[in-house]
Amino acid sequence: MFRHQKELQFEVKVDRPDPMLARQIQEVLGGQFGEMTVMMQYLFQGFNCRGEEKYKDMLMDIGTEEIGHVEMLCSLISQLLDGASPEDQAEAAKDPATAAIMGGINPQHLLVSGLGGLPTNSNGVPWNGSYIVASGNLLADMRSNLHAESQGRLQVARLYHMTKDEGVRATFRKMLARDRYHQYQWMEAIKELEEKNGVVVPASFPPEAEKESQPEAYEFWNLSEGTESEEGPWATGSAPDGSGEYVYIKDPIAKGQIPNPEVPNTALHHDLTRKKVLSK
Template sequence: MFRHQKELQFEVKVDNPDPMLARQIQEVLGGQFGEMTVMMQYLFQGFNCRGEEKYKDMLMDIGTEEIGHVEMLCSLISQLLDGASPEDQAEAAKDPAVAAIMGGINPQHLLVSGLGGMPTNSNGVPWNGSYIVASGNLLADMRSNLHAESQGRLQVARLYHMTTDEGVKATFRKMLARDRYHQYQWMAAIEELEAKNGVVVPATFPPEAEKESQPEAYEFWNLSEGDASSEGLWATGSAQDGTGDFVYVKEPVPKGQVPINPIPSESLHHDLNIKT
């Protein structure tokens, strides 16, 4: 059961209207790494979680928090759009410099949402359910969650430096703080799960199951010009699970055959049997 509370998690109050910034903020609302994505990702992971109750509880806690973040961003966008009527835009556009700036405004904020936030990115592309990851494997999902929070916080940090509006910055400071904690949270969960099951997903398919393919599990193939990549721990160190040592293959060679596919039936109209 979900229950809506009228108060926002944190105060949202802008100093001045800024339709251009409203368009940019759409990215962290409905973009690939926006709040809609992490909201849906955590909730679906939580809905489908099996096993230890604490993981389901944690996922539902943070997923529900992200619903609140979506509402905060909608409020922020709406406030930035206040006063952005078609008449005001037409008047402002009489100044060539202002007109050039306002050319970047998302017209859908006027035509579609009536000065409100939308489930789209900054270019108006609708949010897509394929953005989310909910595999049923806790470690794989937690790593995806860490990735999502890292990218989301990066985008909010970039937006933070794109505005001088102190009210907007105050909201972003709260979001940056929560995104920082969420990264800590996923790192802690990942560490706990790795201690239980090992570092490779899925843990139920151990290295021994690979049999003849074991050598390839530790080789780094140099497939670009130069050999600077040989200096990393991925090329000279040991596997994180202690099962072997990495090998740097400076001049890798193909180990497979040249693929030769038979010509399909002429009924497919492939034109491969054309005679000259």
């Protein structure tokens, strides 16, 4: 059950209208790494979570908080659009000074939402459900959550430096702080799950099941010019789970065959002829 509370999680108050900034903020509302994405991602992971209740409870707690963040951003966008009108946009085309502020307004804020936030990114591309990850594997999902929070916080930090509006910045500071804590939460969950099951997803398919393919689990194939990649800890030393030692393959050689597919039936009108591949 969800229940809406009228008060926002944090105060949202702008110093002055700024339609251009409203358009930019759409990215952290309805973009790939915006609040709509993390809201839906955590909620669907929580809805579908089976097993230990603490993980489900954490997912639902944070997912529900993100609903509030979506509402905060909609309020922020609305305040930044206060006073905007179609006449303002038309006038902006005549006056370069006004155009610097009003010329970048998202027309959909006037035509579609009536000066409100939209479920789109900063270019008007609609939010897409394929942005979210809810696989049913806790460790895989928690890593996706950490990635989503990292990208989202990065974008809010960039937006912070794109405005001097102290009211907007105050809201961003709250969001940045919460996004930082959410990263901590996912890190802690990841650490616990790795200690319990191992660092590789899925843990239910162990290395032994790879049979003859196990050596490939530790080889770094150098497939670009130079050998600088050899300098990283991913190319030398032990695997994080201690199951093997890395090997740097400086000049890797292909181990497979040359594909020799059958030519389809002529009814497919492919205009292909059979070419015999010589065996080595």
